[in-house]
Amino acid sequence: MQVPAQFAYEKATSVDDAIELLARHGPESLIVAGGHSLIPMMKLRLAEPSTLIDINGLTDLDYIRVEGDQVRLGAMTRHATVLESAVVREHFPILPDAERTIADPLVRNRGTVGGSLCQADPSEDLSAAFSALRADVVIRGAEGQRVVPVREFHHGPYETAVAHGELLIEVRVPIRTRTGSAYQKVERRAGDWAVASAGSVVSLDGDTVAEAGIGLTAVGASHFVAAEAEDALRGRPATDEAFTEAGRIAAEHCAPSADQRGPVDYKRALVAELVARTLQRATARARGEA
Numbered sequence: 001m002q003v004p005a006q007f008a009y010e011k012a013t014s015v016d017d018a019i020e021l022l023a024r025h026g027p028e029s030l031i032v033a034g035g036h037s038l039i040p041m042m043k044l045r046l047a048e049p050s051t052l053i054d055i056n057g058l059t060d061l062d063y064i065r066v067e068g069d070q071v072r073l074g075a076m077t078r079h080a081t082v083l084e085s086a087v088v089r090e091h092f093p094i095l096p097d098a099e100r101t102i103a104d105p106l107v108r109n110r111g112t113v114g115g116s117l118c119q120a121d122p123s124e125d126l127s128a129a130f131s132a133l134r135a136d137v138v139i140r141g142a143e144g145q146r147v148v149p150v151r152e153f154h155h156g157p158y159e160t161a162v163a164h165g166e167l168l169i170e171v172r173v174p175i176r177t178r179t180g181s182a183y184q185k186v187e188r189r190a191g192d193w194a195v196a197s198a199g200s201v202v203s204l205d206g207d208t209v210a211e212a213g214i215g216l217t218a219v220g221a222s223h224f225v226a227a228e229a230e231d232a233l234r235g236r237p238a239t240d241e242a243f244t245e246a247g248r249i250a251a252e253h254c255a256p257s258a259d260q261r262g263p264v265d266y267k268r269a270l271v272a273e274l275v276a277r278t279l280q281r282a283t284a285r286a287r288g289e290a
């Protein structure tokens with residue numbers, strides 16, 4: 001199939017209007033943001049929404065701002081905006097690291113932070129990056145809004161905490177002192193989906209790892225997180241030996257599938273290497289060395 005099935009189209013004028021339109025058009029209606037995941041799925045008839053509710057007019061959801069000890073990103077912030085943001089680069093270099101590897105400028109100019117998280121594709125790079133950062137997401141519906149840790153947001157492939165009638169409106173990322181972060185991906189060609197990716201966040205107390213966040217993409221990690229490797233690092237000296245060991249643990253506990261991108265052993269080997277390398281880089285950044 002190359003053309004979508006017929007659908008009705010509505011353009012939301014505000015967040016409340018989008019929520020009202022979702023209620024009016026029922027469970028077969030879907031939000032469209034950048035459309036870079038949804039439209040291809042519609043062409044393949046993997047998604048057949050009765051109505052598309054377009055939220056591209058909601059420019060008040062397109063922002064990156066510091067509020068207290070958090071950076072807040074609106075759901076309609078485009079990949080390109082995240083990539084170019086000085087605030088993001090200063091506090092969370094893991095995000096531009098990841099954004100640089102996502103597709104190409106055409107996709108990055110249009111695709112959104114909210115769409116990436118809500119698509120919940122197991123290969124989505126931002127899901128791993130925000131999980132490593134221990135971000136929260138804000139979901140709004142007719143009854144009001146709730147804040148959900150991003151580590152509880154993904155319920156499985158293509159399933160999230162967003163119920164029908166609700167909208168993801170914001171991502172909140174905590175700013176931490178003496179913290180660095182980094183992301184690396186192996187792809188078959190530039191701009192492709194990951195064979196495997198890892199993102200790490202390291203907070204230091206002296207030369208000890210006070211807290212670590214490790215996100216994994218495309219290798220079947222529960223909630224995109226290498227929790228066992230994080231546990232093994234916490235409280236240990238920030239050394240290359242500790243990072244290699246964390247990589248080994250992450251590789252052991254993830255669950256990659258063999259596919260056209262490679263066999264399971266290859267993907268586990270990539271995880272071990274990418275986790276160790278991103279932990280090293282994140283630590284260098286926390287020390288102000290990179």
Ligand SMILES: Cc1cc2nc3c(=O)[nH]c(=O)nc-3n(C[C@H](O)[C@H](O)[C@H](O)COP(=O)(O)OP(=O)(O)OC[C@H]3O[C@@H](n4cnc5c(N)ncnc54)[C@H](O)[C@@H]3O)c2cc1C
Nearest residue numbers: 031033034035036037038111112114115116118124125168
């Ligand atoms: C050629 C190509 C290559 C790509 N490569 C990569 C890659 O390497 N890495 C990567 O991470 N991504 C990649 N992407 C995906 C890209 O990041 C998309 O932008 C992203 O997946 C979806 O964002 P979107 O705004 O286009 O969402 P849409 O396609 O508009 O929506 C996706 C889903 O989220 C829902 N949704 C959207 N916004 C909201 C909201 N605010 N609240 C509730 N539900 C919402 C929609 O209903 C839909 O179900 C690629 C895409 C293409 C086309």
